[in-house]
Amino acid sequence: xxxxxxxxxxxxxxxxxxxxxxxxxxxxxxxxxxxxxxxxxxxxxxxxxxxxxxxxxxxxxxxxxxxxxxxxxxxxxxxxxxxxxxxx
Numbered sequence: 001x002x003x004x005x006x007x008x009x010x011x012x013x014x015x016x017x018x019x020x021x022x023x024x025x026x027x028x029x030x031x032x033x034x035x036x037x038x039x040x041x042x043x044x045x046x047x048x049x050x051x052x053x054x055x056x057x058x059x060x061x062x063x064x065x066x067x068x069x070x071x072x073x074x075x076x077x078x079x080x081x082x083x084x085x086x087x088x
Contacts, residue, residue, distance in 0.1 A: 035060040
């Protein structure tokens, strides 16, 4: 990320990693697929162990199109976050 963007985001040298886990897919009678998974996001500084910053759950509806499977709808349910908007 360019330095100006990092500065604006208030992150400095902090990096962010995220992972999705426990993916569950279920075909629906109309041919769509309902999916859900968990999101875990971590912040860290170079040389230090990262800490959990966000925990959430996605609930999705996917549909098959001529171009392949596409998200029709995605909802995010936050369990918790350490996010604080930067002061401008």
